[in-house]
Amino acid sequence: MATTDSLFDAAKAAMAKAHAPYSNFPVGAAILTEDGQIHAGCNIEIVSFPEGWCAETSAIAHMVMAGGSRIAEVVVVAEKLVACSPCGGCRQRLAEFSSPNTKIHLCDVAKGIVETVTMEDLLPHSFATNSLGDAAA
Template structure:
């Protein structure tokens, strides 16, 4: 069965319901669709030394990696209190590490679903990429 954007949103919303956000009271859920069609979801997990903890995207990436996944095909992010929840800067970089600039990122509203779809390239136009490290190493050796 091929995952749909609706099932990706549903997984993100279900993950949001499990968020541990006692300090911010800002539950967030994220779901990642991998290139092989599997969905991996995560929620934000806060700890008392706020703002430490894990964002929803970070925990979804961890689930993906632990299940053997390595490439993101699509992402959905949802928050209870926002009309269109966008990943924070750190999560944009984390998502970019496992996706292409053309990867779709669905910004969702918990009540209505997908509000806007953008690409990783639009969210993070100048991401720090592996090839940046390689070119820096090449320059050092020259």
């Protein structure tokens, strides 16, 4: 079974592959699915901001392409922040595939996990498919 250490290592390895020539702000994320698989991603910038991908978005894409659908745990690490929190768009993306109790670990490159919050802490009033009514059918 994967540990938070292996999630952190996967996020750091992904961060090392980030394409961040404009912001010089590499970020890595790793997702643990409910079936124990790890999917990592990095931010990918393009000159036409904000059309690039965040690390969390890349990790979610890898998870979906591998057939995963539910997130059990997330690690986010950035080279230049002590505790990098997902942006607003990524918070909603993560909420789509997780539960309010899903743990989100905010990490420092050297220290590892600095803070752990839940999805509910990050996005207390997220959109949910059950709030869409007939539109979700």
